[in-house]
Amino acid sequence: MNLQSQVALIPMKQEIFHSAEELELESGERLEEFDIQYTTYGEIAPDGGNVIWIVHALTGDSNAAEWWSGLIGEDKFYDPAKDFIICANLLGSCYGSTNPLSKKPGSDKSFFYEFPELTTRDLASSLERLRLHLGIRKIHTLIGGSLGGQVALEWAWELGDSLKNLIVLASTAKTSPWTIGFNETQRMSIESDVTWGEEIPNAGQVGLKTARAIAMLSYRHPKDFQRKQSDTEEKLDRFKASSYLRYQGEKLAKRFNALSYWLLSKTMDSHDLGRKRGGSAKALSEIKARVLAVGVNSDLLFLPEESQFISSHAKRGTYKEILSDAGHDAFLIEFEQLSSYIGSFYLEQKS
Ligand SMILES: CC(=O)SCCNC(=O)CCNC(=O)[C@H](O)C(C)(C)COP(=O)(O)OP(=O)(O)OC[C@H]1O[C@@H](n2cnc3c(N)ncnc32)[C@H](O)[C@@H]1OP(=O)(O)O
Numbered sequence: 118m119n120l121q122s123q124v125a126l127i128p129m130k131q132e133i134f135h136s137a138e139e140l141e142l143e144s145g146e147r148l149e150e151f152d153i154q155y156t157t158y159g160e161i162a163p164d165g166g167n168v169i170w171i172v173h174a175l176t177g178d179s180n181a182a183e184w185w186s187g188l189i190g191e192d193k194f195y196d197p198a199k200d201f202i203i204c205a206n207l208l209g210s211c212y213g214s215t216n217p218l219s220k221k222p223g224s225d226k227s228f229f230y231e232f233p234e235l236t237t238r239d240l241a242s243s244l245e246r247l248r249l250h251l252g253i254r255k256i257h258t259l260i261g262g263s264l265g266g267q268v269a270l271e272w273a274w275e276l277g278d279s280l281k282n283l284i285v286l287a288s289t290a291k292t293s294p295w296t297i298g299f300n301e302t303q304r305m306s307i308e309s310d311v312t313w314g315e316e317i318p319n320a321g322q323v324g325l326k327t328a329r330a331i332a333m334l335s336y337r338h339p340k341d342f343q344r345k346q347s348d349t350e351e352k353l354d355r356f357k358a359s360s361y362l363r364y365q366g367e368k369l370a371k372r373f374n375a376l377s378y379w380l381l382s383k384t385m386d387s388h389d390l391g392r393k394r395g396g397s398a399k400a401l402s403e404i405k406a407r408v409l410a411v412g413v414n415s416d417l418l419f420l421p422e423e424s425q426f427i428s429s430h431a432k433r434g435t436y437k438e439i440l441s442d443a444g445h446d447a448f449l450i451e452f453e454q455l456s457s458y459i460g461s462f463y464l465e466q467k468s
């Protein structure tokens with residue numbers, strides 16, 4: 118299907134890859150078959166050397182040129198005129214790939230709560246299946262932030278020499294107890310929705326609003342709230358910060374599904390690159406690609422130290438830090454710094 122992106126006006130193709138072959142999951146469960154929805158921009162070069170593979174974060178979708186418009190597009194750092202850019206909707210997410218609302222194979226009934234637990238390693242395996250289907254031999258750059266960075270790390274370990282550069286933004290090799298704690302409070306709010314447990318597509322949607330409001334506190338920084346959400350001294354109620362968080366909750370609940378959110382937050386929790394590989398440091402040292410880890414100085418969720426850990430244990434690792442008051446989400450906002458860091462990372466390779 119050829120589409121013209123409404124926002125970025127960049128020619129793109131959107132497809133669904135159906136895998137009729139089952140996917141064996143880390144939990145021991147299986148997905149008998151699955152779909153992966155993906156978007157591409159540009160064309161693969163004859164030598165196949167221009168593949169830029171993007172992995173989206175928790176609530177992103179495959180339309181990377183929309184949510185990363187400062188990095189992807191005409192005359193942007195990644196430009197479809199020279200690069201073949203691909204982004205797939207993660208398995209379990211609600212933007213076209215197989216997810217809890219999908220029908221169980223051979224049945225008219227959705228999975229709902231029977232959808233199997235997915236790990237970042239499982240998500241990486243599903244992307245590998247798509248790569249093989251597309252006949253992509255080598256990936257020039259695999260890049261992702263937050264959950265996208267976790268999946269990218271897993272996949273990079275698996276890809277070996279088939280990957281040249283790995284760029285991991287505001288992420289971690291192993292999810293910290295602090296992040297699991299944030300995710301648990303969000304699942305608690307979804308589970309406390311009276312509709313949670315019902316087999317309806319909107320189950321938990323009210324709880325999802327609270328979950329997003331809590332999540333926003335981990336995606337922003339107190340300085341960002343101070344600057345944007347401060348009130349005058351006359352204000353005794355209906356504070357800006359309150360309406361902001363309520364608005365963000367409403368906004369997400371209109372575009373995302375609570376079952377997918379609950380599932381993917383669990384995926385984030387169980388992420389551990391070093392599981393059954395002798396620990397994170399050893400697993401990082403086994404990644405063959407060059408690695409750029411980018412932290413955010415104000416990230417309260419995935420601390421800069423966690424990105425430093427990635428670069429220091431990778432055999433060929435580089436660390437850069439985004440300076441911003443935006444907090445964790447700076448990786449979706451601070452395009453100038455990102456472009457500059459990625460540009461110098463590529464230049465170092467040439468020198
Ligand atoms: C179909 C799809 O949308 S696909 C998925 C797209 N999203 C993703 O991929 C996830 C990645 N993106 C993101 O997380 C976010 O878009 C970011 C981080 C890039 C930017 O976050 P934003 O929410 O746009 O920025 P910010 O935190 O400043 O909030 C601005 C919004 O809050 C509103 N707002 C700000 N202050 C207040 C307040 N006090 N009260 C109520 N609303 C407020 C603004 O009007 C604005 O609303 P809008 O989004 O309708 O324009």
Ligand SMILES: N[C@@H](CCO)C(=O)O
Pocket residue numbers: 174175176177262263264336446
């Ligand atoms: N705010 C982003 C990043 C979370 O890590 C999202 O909603 O996907």
